[in-house]
Amino acid sequence: MNLAAKDIRHNFGRFALTTVGIGLLLMIVMGMGGIYRGLIREATLLVDRIGADLWVVQGDTRGPFAEISRVPANLEDRARAVPGVASARRFVSHTIQREHRGKPLRIVVQGLSWPEDRGDWIPLVAGRALHQAHYEMIADRSLKLELGEKVQLGKDVYEVVGLTSGMVGSGGDGLGFFTARDAQSIQFDLPGEALRLERQSRRARVANVDLGQTQPLLLERAVGSARGIPALAPAQVSAVMLTVQPGADAAQVAATIEMWPDVTVYSKQQQVDLLLSGMVDKARRQLGLFRVLLIIISTIILALIIYTLTLDKIHDIAMLKLMGARNRVIASLILQQALLIGALGYALAYWLGTFAFPKFPRLVVIETPDLIQLAVIVFGISVLASMIGIAKAMRVEPNKVLS
Amino acid sequence: MTANANHPPAVEAIGLTKIYGSGNTEVVAMKDVSVKLSRGEVVALLGPSGAGKSTFLTAVGLINPPTSGRIVIGGEAVMEGERALVDLRAFRRQHLGFVFQKANLIPFLNAVENVAVAMEINDVAPRAARQRAMELLDYLGVAERANNLPDALSGGQQQRVAVARALANQPSLILADEPTAALDSHRGRQVMELFRKVAHERGSAVIVVTHDHRSLDVFDRTYEMEDGKLRASLHDGHAV
Numbered sequence: 116m117n118l119a120a121k122d123i124r125h126n127f128g129r130f131a132l133t134t135v136g137i138g139l140l141l142m143i144v145m146g147m148g149g150i151y152r153g154l155i156r157e158a159t160l161l162v163d164r165i166g167a168d169l170w171v172v173q174g175d176t177r178g179p180f181a182e183i184s185r186v187p188a189n190l191e192d193r194a195r196a197v198p199g200v201a202s203a204r205r206f207v208s209h210t211i212q213r214e215h216r217g218k219p220l221r222i223v224v225q226g227l228s229w230p231e232d233r234g235d236w237i238p239l240v241a242g243r244a245l246h247q248a249h250y251e252m253i254a255d256r257s258l259k260l261e262l263g264e265k266v267q268l269g270k271d272v273y274e275v276v277g278l279t280s281g282m283v284g285s286g287g288d289g290l291g292f293f294t295a296r297d298a299q300s301i302q303f304d305l306p307g308e309a310l311r312l313e314r315q316s317r318r319a320r321v322a323n324v325d326l327g328q329t330q331p332l333l334l335e336r337a338v339g340s341a342r343g344i345p346a347l348a349p350a351q352v353s354a355v356m357l358t359v360q361p362g363a364d365a366a367q368v369a370a371t372i373e374m375w376p377d378v379t380v381y382s383k384q385q386q387v388d389l390l391l392s393g394m395v396d397k398a399r400r401q402l403g404l405f406r407v408l409l410i411i412i413s414t415i416i417l418a419l420i421i422y423t424l425t426l427d428k429i430h431d432i433a434m435l436k437l438m439g440a441r442n443r444v445i446a447s448l449i450l451q452q453a454l455l456i457g458a459l460g461y462a463l464a465y466w467l468g469t470f471a472f473p474k475f476p477r478l479v480v481i482e483t484p485d486l487i488q489l490a491v492i493v494f495g496i497s498v499l500a501s502m503i504g505i506a507k508a509m510r511v512e513p514n515k516v517l518s
Numbered sequence: 519m520t521a522n523a524n525h526p527p528a529v530e531a532i533g534l535t536k537i538y539g540s541g542n543t544e545v546v547a548m549k550d551v552s553v554k555l556s557r558g559e560v561v562a563l564l565g566p567s568g569a570g571k572s573t574f575l576t577a578v579g580l581i582n583p584p585t586s587g588r589i590v591i592g593g594e595a596v597m598e599g600e601r602a603l604v605d606l607r608a609f610r611r612q613h614l615g616f617v618f619q620k621a622n623l624i625p626f627l628n629a630v631e632n633v634a635v636a637m638e639i640n641d642v643a644p645r646a647a648r649q650r651a652m653e654l655l656d657y658l659g660v661a662e663r664a665n666n667l668p669d670a671l672s673g674g675q676q677q678r679v680a681v682a683r684a685l686a687n688q689p690s691l692i693l694a695d696e697p698t699a700a701l702d703s704h705r706g707r708q709v710m711e712l713f714r715k716v717a718h719e720r721g722s723a724v725i726v727v728t729h730d731h732r733s734l735d736v737f738d739r740t741y742e743m744e745d746g747k748l749r750a751s752l753h754d755g756h757a758v
């Protein structure tokens with residue numbers, strides 16, 4: 116007969132409660148591992164999907180994901196002239212937090228190089244790609260926007276024409292795709308008063324230099340639109356993405372562009388590595404620390420419960436020894452209970468996870484190797500947790516029955 | 519009943535002494551106790567509280583080693599002072615059966631399991647163990663409560679299950695410490711008679727510590743303990 120099972124049946128309440136507790140802890144451990152996998156997937160998702168072979172960013176920066184990068188928009192044209200380059204697109208990306216329907220709305224604004232890029236590469240779950248140069252957007256489902264919904268961003272109103280699923284930035288915020296022009300006007304949207312003040316100060320600066328005093332027409336120009344002033348820098352973008360022609364050597368192209376002193380070039384893989392070694396790495400260590408702590412807590416709880424269950428049985432263990440039971444019988448009684456709590460807790464964690472993880476604010480990706488690793492850990496802690504109970508039981512003297 | 523010359527004594531204690539504690543807390547619970555029991559012999563052990571009866575019984579039961587002296591069971595020397603000469607646990611499960619004042623049943627096992635577990639510990643196959651356990655319970659009149667946990671049994675029923683457990687492995691030596699304290703006199707006598715029956719049928723030796731003078735006639739011999747010393751009693755059973 117299985118003594119462990121009989122004892123569990125007798126102590127069912129305590130046993131079940133412990134299993135639920137351990138199960139919940141393990142679910143969090145499982146979830147944290149899944150969040151880490153999710154972080155990697157989310158962080159590299161855009162780089163993977165956007166289909167660029169090379170990233171040209173501001174010189175000596177590690178942008179545009181790990182840090183801010185600014186390059187002139189006309190870098191696109193310079194890059195196109197490099198032999199082996201098939202296409203060049205601007206990459207415009209920035210995160211905004213606005214109010215929509217009374218709730219904060221965080222969007223990673225992603226600019227598409229209209230008209231070459233209408234977002235046809237974006238995997239849509241509903242709607243369509245962009246059809247016009249302005250006032251349309253493709254939103255990720257996580258933004259909780261509906262098809263056809265109108266969103267006011269800056270001075271303009273944008274209509275959601277397409278929906279994606281799981282397209283989020285490395286911070287977990289949903290992506291919103293706009294034409295690059297729209298993306299920039301969302302980014303550089305200034306209130307009227309700010310514009311007026313900016314123009315006034317421009318005029319004042321021009322008035323202070325000789326040229327301004329001798330050429331009054333310049334003063335006129337200075338208070339006009341920024342676009343009308345050739346002396347001002349053209350709009351900036353975050354980076355320029357290149358695809359190389361089939362058969363061309365990406366490394367060769369990169370080497371050529373690398374010689375330009377104002378930019379730095381990264382391959383797709385380098386860009387992924389930059390993402391992972393930066394913020395994702397910190398998150399990984401943080402999550403790892405939490406997992407280790409939770410596993411230690413689980414072990415302690417399990418050990419404590421197994422120990423108290425054993426203490427409750429000291430008299431019975433003494434009786435078993437008096438009847439001549441081998442140590443193996445007694446140790447396996449305790450070990451089996453710990454393993455059973457561990458195994459059921461693990462199963463419970465997995466089962467609860469199937470309901471809970473989709474509701475987590477971050478993507479949770481549960482992979483089989485991680486599940487196996489956790490199963491091995493749970494087995495290990497169950498054995499460990501039973502140790503002090505077993506040690507206690509081994510020391511019980513059979514004549515304890517008489518006291 | 520006298521010893522069969524072909525067999526070694528069922529149990530022989532030679533010069534058992536037990537000293538608890540040391541210094542000024544020292545208690546000599548048992549002083550130079552020597553006794554020899556033949557197979558099939560049933561003896562009662564009387565004596566006032568604190569006389570050392572339990573000390574003697576647990577020493578012979580190999581769960582409370584004597585300070586000095588020698589214990590031989592079935593011709594095999596098993597204890598020399600505090601030193602075990604055999605694997606005591608294996609020896610207990612194969613040769614000894616215990617009954618105490620309290621039933622000491624395992625609370626998470628039902629009646630039949632409590633009996634069967636003693637046999638499974640002794641490597642009897644589960645099915646056979648269960649069957650024999652049922653027979654024993656039936657014999658002791660508690661078969662109808664076989665599937666009840668100890669909590670649901672009366673004190674007397676629990677004690678009968680404990681007796682069944684002690685008999686389960688057909689031990690050559692049965693040690694009972696006030697086994698009938700929880701039973702009415704009728705049931706108490708029944709248990710004593712059962713011990714006698716088992717002893718005579720199977721050749722086991724039985725030592726019963728008891729205060730119940732009414733059932734002394736069941737025993738082959740009676741011993742009395744006082745201040746740690748053992749002597750043959752004047753209270754007589756069937757034979758001297």
Ligand SMILES: Nc1ncnc2c1ncn2[C@@H]1O[C@H](COP(=O)(O)OP(=O)(O)OP(=O)(O)O)[C@@H](O)[C@H]1O
Nearest residue numbers: 538539545547565566567568569570571572573574
């Ligand atoms: N573990 C122990 N430590 C110290 N002294 C003990 C211990 N066990 C028993 N004693 C002492 O040894 C003496 C004999 O005790 P024992 O239990 O053998 O008596 P008993 O004849 O069985 O008494 P009772 O009829 O009350 O059960 C007593 O004085 C008791 O106090």
Ligand SMILES: [Mg+2]
Nearest residue numbers: 571572573695
């Ligand atoms: Mg006693």
